[in-house]
Amino acid sequence: MMRNSIRLRLLVVAITSIVATIAVAGASLVVFFERQVLRYVEQDLNIHWTELATAFGAEGETDLSQRMTDPRYHQPYGGAYWQVSEGGRPILRSRSLWDRTLPADEPRPRADRDKAFEADGPDGSELYVIAREVTIGGEQGSRTFSLAVALDHAQVVELRQAFGWDVARVLLPIAAVLVLFAWLQVSLGLRPLRSVGHDLNAVQTGRIRRMTRRFPDEVAPLVGSINKLLDRQENLVRKARDRAGALAHGLKTPLTILGGEVRRLERTGKSDAAERMQEQLEIIRSHVEREVARARTSGASVACGAYTQVDESVARLLRLMQHLPRGEQLVWQTGIPADLAVDMDPHDFGEILGNLLDNARKWARTRVEVRAEPTGGNARITVEDDGPGFSGPDGARPERGMTGRCDPNSSGLGLGIVEDILAEYGTSPTIDGNGRCSISFEVPLCRERFTVTSRETLPREGQVSSTWSSEITRA
Secondary structure: OOOOOHHHHHHHHHHHHHHHHHHHHHHHHHHHHHHHHHHHHHHHHHHHHHHHHHHEOOOOOOOEOOOOOOHHHHOOOOOEEEEEEEOOEEEEEOHHHOOOOOOOOOOOOHHHOOOOEEEEOHHHOEEEEEEEEEEEOOOOOOEEEEEEEEEEOHHHHHHHHHHHHHHHHHHHHHHHHHHHHHHHHHHHHHHHHHHHHHHHHHHHHOOOOOOOOOOOOOOHHHHHHHHHHHHHHHHHHHHHHHHHHHHHHHHHHHHHHHHHHHHHHHHOOOHHHHHHHHHHHHHHHHHHHHHHHHHHHOOHHHOOOOOEEHHHHHHHHHHHHOOOOOOOOOEEEEEOOOOOEEOOOHHHHHHHHHHHHHHHHHHOOOEEEEEEEEEOOEEEEEEEEOOOOOOOHHHOOOOOOOOOOOOOOOOOHHHHHHHHHHHHOOOOOEEEOOOOEEEEEEEEEOOOOOOOOOHHHOOOOOOOOHHHHHHHHHO
16 A cells, blocks of 8 residues: 655656656667668668569579579578569579478559568568569560569567667666656655654744744745744634633632622621622632633643743742742652653643642642653653542542542642643543542653753743642632
8 A cells, every 4th residue: 555655656656657758768769770670671672682683584594694692592591582483383492492482472552562571481480571573575475473582580570679678778777867866856846845844843842933944935835824823823822821811810809809798797797698608709719710720721732832841840839839838848859850841831731730739738748749750752740749648439539620638628629720731631630549649640752852941931930820829829
């Protein structure tokens, strides 16, 4: 089955056309050569026929007046023959015919009587024959004789075959050179497409933002369309995040006012109403923040040029965690290769790991460990603490939303956001909550390693995760 390759298709078409052209050219040359040889043979036969007619004696003579000059006439089956017939009966013939005779000339159109024709010869050979009639007058009246000269066609075949081999020796190197140049033509013609793929990979891995090199006129419109698509995608992601921030900011004041109303109801002794309102406010706040986090990550998984240097991002997050409640009391351990980078937007990575670290900070007894290791083409990142496990039966993974560990009042919002963001990248967290808490997830490794990482692509300290940081502030 043919591979789905433009290069292969073009090479197959080019090689097929070259082979067909060379074959047609070679066959044509051989045919033209044979035609010229036959024309020469016919001219030679005309000369020999004239010689035979000159040597043929007058009436009553039974032999030629002079010996034929071509030695092949005197060698049995020598390949050249002559014969004199009268009334369809041979009366004289060359020694080369030995005990055979030339076939009688069949009736032919007047226009073709002077042309050579093919006939069967002695010993199974094929002859090229010229036969003409001559009339000789005498005392007893005119007599008509048929004079025929013939040449074995095998000699023409040998010449044609020899010429065919010579043509093949000439055309085969020409075909090889043409195939080589066809390969060069295809390679040079497809090089701009390889450049487009290389630049797209560079955009995806963050080395460049757009494809700016000069491309041929045929490829330039495609590159321009891709750049416009990248611009549009980047604008959509930025607008989504801006709108999410605007929504969070716009709802902050109404929720604060409603919180004040809850406290006023408590002071007036309406604790039941205050409790119900506070419960509904928490539900609203949870839904809003979860949807805001979704809006901020929507489209980020396909954001070109987004990658995260894991060790630097984790170091910043751990510095931030140590400034939060209980952060300084815990032992924070890391096991991350220095050059590990993943194909994930830095903001999304900060949102995921920030929520996981904050969850571990709240529940850990003494220790929190962050590990990262490459597994094939992915990186497996694990956040583990020595606190209690989740509330699923027998330590099993809880249902979507991950409603806390052993705290019925926990909404599990941060861990739900982790699931939502990882779903954008086609993966999900793996939870081991039996007597401890270990949450891990896998994301693709960055396609290329870099010795220098741009600081601009990494989340800034204090701005890595707006969603879970707002939870921390309320706490």
